[in-house]
Amino acid sequence: MTAPAQMLVQGAPKARPARRRNLNVLGLAPFVIFAALFLLIPVVFLVVGSLQDAQGNPTLANYGDLSQDFIIDAYVTSIRVSLVTAIAGGLFGFLLAYAVILGGLPSFLRPALMTFSGVASNFAGVPLALAFIFTLGHVGLVTKFLLDSFGIDMYGSGFNLYSEVGIEATYMYFQFPLMVLIMAPAIDGLRQDWREASANLGATPAEYWRHIALPILTPTLLGTMILLFGNSFGAQATAYELAPQVNLVTLVISAQMSGDVLHNVGLGYSLAVGMIAIMAVAIFFYTLLQRRSERWLR
């Protein structure tokens, strides 16, 4: 046997002295340093800054200032928009995924929807806002179509794209696909033999959904809706282009960067930290639900 083959057969030495293990961790250093420089330290900077006043003295006033009506309204609006797009986006996205997988539609529609969803979930910001303006704006395609063909005056009846509702409608363009992409594997995970076993034991399809399929899917459904919530909460570019007058936390922060609208740097920091806190809570629950669903849908 040649020397290399001999080593292969004997295997690499497995015992690792403790000192070696510490050195191994160093291998992660470049990654950690990079994350620190561009992510962790700026966040820490924000946190620290939020706890200081203009002179640099420690204070909690910035957090107290968050209770201004204007700020509370921003948070409430952001949360409201995110909830709406998460729930509506989640429900319709789930129905769409179900339609192409189990709804009895021609099978080529599924890969078509998946590919399109991959593209659409990345289509956001200015181009998306423009596209919706061209569709639902004052002289948009749909607006004019409804007016010319059916005499329905959308804007006359109170619809306005450049509003909170318009933002919600536009956000759906990347919320639906995100839901579709994540729910598709979960729906696949509903094994056919569960459905058959349930029927065999006397249950109708509706009872199967009630007792088995929905309970199994619920962690993934909820978890993904939470992801959608976070996605919407942190979005800025689309709203900025479409309806910057709507009071969203991300827009306030970007306005603060453009021109110190708050007249208080520390308040900007606490605003951002507040955002991070809300997102962190959301992601925490998402991970919890994801663990639960992984166990069942393996």
Add this chain to the structure above:
Amino acid sequence: MTSSSAVAAAKPSRSRPSPARFFWWVVFILGVLYFFLPLLATLLFALRSQPFLSAFTDTLTASDFWSALGYSFVIGIITIVISVVLILPTAFWVRLRVPRARPFVEFITLLPFVIPPVVIVFGLLQMYANKPISLTTAPFGSDLLLIGAYVVLSLPYMYRSIDAGLRTLDILTLTEAAQSMGAGWGRILVQIILPNLRVSLLSGAFLTLAIVVGEYTIASFLARPAFGPFIALIGRNEAYRPAAVAIISFGLTWLAMGVIAVVGRGSRTRIRITGAH
């Protein structure tokens, strides 16, 4: 076993139309309408420019279009390179030597979801744009910040893509085999691991490229001449060109995803293609 029985008393098992099937068709068609009408509206608007197609020809011949696209493209490539150089060895190292660090590393890759881009750029500006480190006074400094921020944004997708790819390779055996033949770490990574991760790397790279080219918030606040701010600028000032650019931008994203799909076909690695907003 085949039979040419003329009479098929058989009811083909799946073509019984049912009220349920009708409902799902309605759902699907509503979805199609929702997704296509905005694209159609944009295209129609762009086609209204006089002379015909001038919106597109103007776009494709304009130097501002190409310089913005080119800038974002170059930034994207640099981001990808740095991202791979940073993440591939890290993911490899975590799997091979420090599995207990895995939750920590995965937590960090989850952070860009928790900290929205607008907050990231806010923090970066506050930290690096004021005294004593005024990076933003020089364009190069701002470029650095931009690339750094984009690498951070690409973390979740790159890491997951590479990690999924590593999972299907038995890197422990590959490494030991290579080591027993005298290869050092660099050689192992570049000559053995890298070629086997072609699919993961390509899909992560194209996703990052799509994100970088489409990104607006960070580029705009760092005042860089990227594609995102360019679209916003012409969107505010012009009529037909923005529509054409929007269509082109959508087409480019489609191209990137198409490459990922083609490259990923038949691969054992599951490709995640969700992106940013």
Add this chain to the structure above:
Amino acid sequence: MGFLDLTDVRKEFVGGTVAVEDFNLKAEKGEFVSFLGPSGCGKTTTLRMIAGFERPSSGSITVDSADITNKAPHLRNVGMVFQSYALFPNMTVAGNIGYGLRIRKRPADQIKKRVGELLELINLGGRGDRYPWQLSGGQQQRVALARALAIEPQVLLLDEPLSALDAKIRVQLREQIRAIQRQLGITTIYVTHDQEEALSLSDRIVVMSEGRIEQIGTPAQIYNFPATTFVAKFVGSLNVVTAKTVDGAAGTVTIDGLPVRTVTPFQAAAGSDVVLALRPEVVTIVGDGDAASSRTANRLHAAVDEVTFLGAVVRTRVKLPGGTTLNFDTFNDPHAVVPALGSAITIGFPAEGCLVLAD
């Protein structure tokens, strides 16, 4: 009219593939019938037609004189045990077992009692609050069985229930299944590709190949008197060889030129080829000085090709002058002399041990 009747059942899929054809079976109440055959022979498709997951293209299925051919699966009263167990992951063991009863809106205390009884029956008493992912494969399969039995079905269907389990567990579990089935007296259809399972468990076996029934009979009939070459090859380790007819009426043939007597006369022209099945357990080694006996009425000279020690049994393969090989088994005897490879040997077997096959 049996308890479970399949009459002229045929299944053709869209596209023309015929999965099952001319299927006729009458199973008595309480009978354990196995469908045995290789992958793709149609046994699972037939089972699924009984369960209602596939509809027959033609033919009928009745249970206790009621026609269920086109009834929806959830309206039949058959219980099915799946190869993959198919336990609902979001319910406990007790929840799984009681599912059918909950759907039928039985009162809660009745359900609890029945679930308890079944848990005892499958030896998992007290484990009702476990979840499927906390159980081993064998335990999960027992829960699947209990779940199917809970609704007191008229027919029990099992689709290769043991194929995902280790060999040792398989043997234990199949004995338990048979014991429970006997105790409850439920008509049972058991699909398997493992002939040992089929032989040891069944009252009758249906051997299938390429969508058709090859033979229906008791295990002894199938093994000792295979009707076709396929059955002979698939069940047991019968030797199947080509022989030349000498005289069909007298039952004499030659194998590789050596004369052999069979016991049953058969129809074939002199000189034509027939297929002969020879059971390995009736073949013995004949010593030079051994007296003639009916047990060794046929004697053939051969050369030893291979000797394999299998523990309790020693399998010897010999080669006849024309190249035909025959296997035979002898019980292990520590004092016996193992014949050398290539050495000359005489093997003997009775006329009753040869069977001329129909095709």
